[in-house]
Amino acid sequence: MQNNQNKSSGGYKNLAFFRQTEIIYDFTMEFCARYINYKSRTKDQMEQAARSGKQNISEGYAQLNERGKDKLLRVARGSLEELLQDYQDFLRQKELFLWDKDDPRAKEVRNLVYKIKDNKDYNLYKGYLCDPEAAANAMICLINQTNMMLNQKIRWLEENQTQEKNFSPREKWLDRQMEKERTKAAGFQENLKEETRRRGLVFTRLGFMDAEKARQLGLEEIETS
Numbered sequence: 001m002q003n004n005q006n007k008s009s010g011g012y013k014n015l016a017f018f019r020q021t022e023i024i025y026d027f028t029m030e031f032c033a034r035y036i037n038y039k040s041r042t043k044d045q046m047e048q049a050a051r052s053g054k055q056n057i058s059e060g061y062a063q064l065n066e067r068g069k070d071k072l073l074r075v076a077r078g079s080l081e082e083l084l085q086d087y088q089d090f091l092r093q094k095e096l097f098l099w100d101k102d103d104p105r106a107k108e109v110r111n112l113v114y115k116i117k118d119n120k121d122y123n124l125y126k127g128y129l130c131d132p133e134a135a136a137n138a139m140i141c142l143i144n145q146t147n148m149m150l151n152q153k154i155r156w157l158e159e160n161q162t163q164e165k166n167f168s169p170r171e172k173w174l175d176r177q178m179e180k181e182r183t184k185a186a187g188f189q190e191n192l193k194e195e196t197r198r199r200g201l202v203f204t205r206l207g208f209m210d211a212e213k214a215r216q217l218g219l220e221e222i223e224t225s
Helices: 002-014 016-035 041-060 066-093 104-115 119-130 132-165 169-199 211-216
Strands: 201-204 207-210
Touching: 002 016, 002 041, 016 041, 016 066, 016 119, 016 132, 041 066, 066 132, 104 119, 104 132, 119 132, 207 211
Parallel strands: none
Antiparallel strands: 201 207
16 A cells, blocks of 8 residues: 555656755755854744745645645745745845846856756755855745746646536536447447448438449438548
8 A cells, every 4th residue: 555655646756846845955954054043033934944845745745636735735835935035035134136037147047957857956056055145046046946836736736626626426427428429439430431331332412322323323422420
């Protein structure tokens, strides 16, 4: 039972937004150790928000239904938004610059996300920790990118749930039955075409008749669908 659950839920580790939250968590832990007073509440809040962003994705993909997954992904998204605000507050309170989205440095950071393959690629961002302004801005870029991916996933889950809700169990059963009938009818039509070809018959406005006779009477063949 446990092995089956791991197979169904463990795939989240390969998701881009999960790998990014691992980097955000590792980076934030080191950022706080370097630049945030170890006695401050902000340190605890940032570390908890970074951990929550990562852990709730993991827990969400362990859920057996999409409603549970959706709920926990929203929690992860909220935690990352809280962490984003903390990094922005850090820049403001320290009178450091928040990079514009068109700043070459911001573009350089955003391009790093395409090089991420696993959590070891944290090293792609680690160099930014040497400077507090660069470090905070690097995480602001990565968190924004991760939130955009989570937004897309949450919207997909929401739409999927809406579609499921629109159909009652009986309607779903009827839909399956109709699909079976459509498949059966398509098979019958193919068999009918094959049989008429074998007998040298064609279908005209007067019904099925010998192909040669239809040509003599000037009757056109009508395709059966």
